[in-house]
Amino acid sequence: MTVLLEMNELLDTLEGGLRGVLEARGIDNPVLIGIRTGGVWVAEALGKRLGLSEPYGALDISFYRDDFSRIGLNPTVTPSSLPFDTEGRDIILVDDVIMSGRTIRAAMNELFDYGRPASIILATLIDLGARELPIQPDAAGQTLALAPRQRVKLRGPEPLTIELQESGQ
Amino acid sequence: MTANDPSPTHLQLTRDGQLRHFLTLDGLERPLLTDILDTADSFIEVGERSIKKVPLLRGRTVVNLFFESSTRTRSTFELAAKRLSADVLNLDISTSATSKGETLSDTLLNLEAMASDMFVVRHSQSGAPHFIAESVTPGVAIINAGDGRHAHPTQAMLDMLTIRQRKGRFEGLKVAIVGDVLHSRVARSQIRALNELGAEEVRVIAPGTLLPLDVEDLGCTVEYDMARGMKDLDVVIMLRLQKERMEGALLPSEREFYRLYGLSQEKLSLARPDCIVMHPGPINRGVEIESAVADGPQSVILNQVTNGIAIRMAVMSMAMGGQMAERQQKLAGQQEGRA
């Protein structure tokens, strides 16, 4: 069984939350960095909505994953691409889904190897809970609690859709 | 009809096809070679960051075991390992243990006992890294940094990376390898890589004394005359000529070799105008190559050096990943067995 979630509504909520955080912190010139692959697609959509002129960055966290010693190197690693200097910037880090928090831990470690940002705001389309690390999104499109056998699947980049899938008995 | 599988594939790959040693390009297929090049591309990007280091091999120990000294190659492996956050130990064995009557096996088992995770091995004898991977320390990832006349797979792969950067493809390329093919581990690995990646033609250009018997079987054509051999080339790779080749009736003199097989501006002009010039280094100026060509616009020799670090980071992290994944599987298997 597959349920299609309403992408526009999710993005509306995420955008609204994000604008609130930016305003509260007085940030007027942030840069977007998406985590490959889904986070990059969401970052692109957010970039248009927020009307940011700068291109967004793309982060591949393969070299920073903490499960390297268990499963080896991701064979489809692609270079990270940050077409701007991150030193002293306010960064919006974007991913499609947050669960354990390990991906975000790896992404922040990688970001700091490019320089010292002024701040990082975390934006995710879906928050699935089930955290294993003390990392929380500043803005999320929706919070979901998955039943066993349920999972979410993002497809993109065009059109960008998100599905709630349930595997058979 | 041998009893065992003589191909090196079973030794280099885990059951699910991940690299666990990197000994030779024999038996490695195009998708894996392409993965290595792609991974290296990502490491090139890492080299452009303010902190040029990733935590992949943090807490792992890499031992550079050089039974044949080579400061250049050892330095790039050392830098690659350090950029992967590994602890690195450099051992120049030719001067220490083996001269005291300790066997190679003894030396390696001692090092393994120091909890080494990876050996980068350079040895003057063909097959030494195979021997170590197969018989001595199978739980340690072995990276071949050049063995005898057999293979120098990281050098060949960094050359492939350089070609792909400049040409964007391998299909349709005409590549020549010029000089001492007989004694060259680099040439053997390059010929194999170019064939597997789909180059249109690989030519070897050398006098008969510097070619192995039936070299065509490796997947190349043979040309004795350099002027004819330069025609239509997209890539020309010059090999280093060792001084000792003048002994033992292989060549009459450096001067005659340079006249016939040295790469001059004039000979280069016979190739395609966008032909790139490569050399694994260190260069003998005026023996294999004219200085003006080595430093000229068609030379990509310095790119090769940069790419060397990225390729070695790629191969080291892939092989270490394969080893560790395999260790995990074995551990899981043991626990299942106990349960």
Place this chain on the structure above:
Amino acid sequence: MSAKEQRAGIALTITGGQLYDSERGLVDNPGLLIRDGRIAALGAGIHEAGDTLDAGGQIIAPGFIDLCCNLREPGNGQKGNIRSETRAAARGGFSTVCASPETSPVNDSSAVTNLILDGAEARGAVRVLPIGAITRGLEGELLSDMAGLKASGCVAVGNGSRGVRNARILRRCMAYAKTFDLTVMFSPENSSLAADGYAHDGQVTTRLGMLGIPEVAETAAVMEMLLLAEETGVHLHLSQISCARSVDMIANARARGVPVTADVAMHQLCFTESALAGFDSRFHVRPPLRSEADRQALLAGVRAGTIAAIASQHLPHDSAAKQAPLPATEPGLSSIETVLSLGLELVQRGELALADLLRSLTSGPAGILGREADIREGAPADLCLFDPQARWQPSAESLLSVGKHAPVIGRALPGVVTLTLVEGQPAWRSA
């Protein structure tokens, strides 16, 4: 009580199974009575005496004769000794082995020959026939004391595995050996062409960057030796040839009436250069394993009788000698226990007839040594009984030789030797 006295009076009757010798070929065993170390009666009319052995399903052949075996004694013992290696030979079905002169010290004097023969008498399981060194120290320079060697019991003189660099010395060696009607056994190799090589110069060396021994290193030496043998008239035996072209040249010379014979090592008939493709140091042998075309020509040479004998070229080593990168290892296989089994695999694959295999292990080598290997009344009871269907698996634990580098390890092979008799005495009996 001496061994000879022990043998006296003991009788054994063997019934059933099949009997092979070069006269009859393979026939049903008519019944065999062994007494006093000799074959006392054969066929109808034998009355069962002493112990009776039912050889049903087995083949009874003359005990095998090996023209090239390294017993490693005298030597430092790490790589084998007469006790261990003659037991390995007996397990392989051999009742007689020629001991290579390449011992330490080299067998270039009566003193060393006597040492070997005394050792064999005291500790040997099978009959040992020493080969003397053709030059002093096998250094290829000074003639050895061939008359003395012959008088002490050497059955031939040879160069072991070492080349004789100098053709003039080779010519004088042959002329001197001819004086005493001694057979000269040469491994043909031109040292300057073989140089530092350790593998067949061909596809595998080209791909793996190994140092090659070209075919011409052997064929040039074979041609030179054939011409010198033709001139001197000495009986030349070429040991362990490996090239197709050598077989041709030997056949031609034999057709011209040159007194030349040849043998080939069993591993040359079974394996090729591709055995080295994974740098397996066991298959570092000398002469090197060559191409498939060479292997086919060697098999054809055995079938045609140009190559009259198959030898083991047994060369045991301690494990350290093989535990190194291939170029740094020592050449040689621990092969004598698997010769028959590998031969039976050739028979199963249709590459060699059973009769050709057995001839090349019995009457073929016997003829080269001027001996007999027939099962007839009055002959010494040197016999080998084996079950061609039964299988066994060589392993480091199961091999009797000190050398554990057998050509096949951990794979089941056909052919189990159940009994080897030397003058009626069991030298090996399978459990």
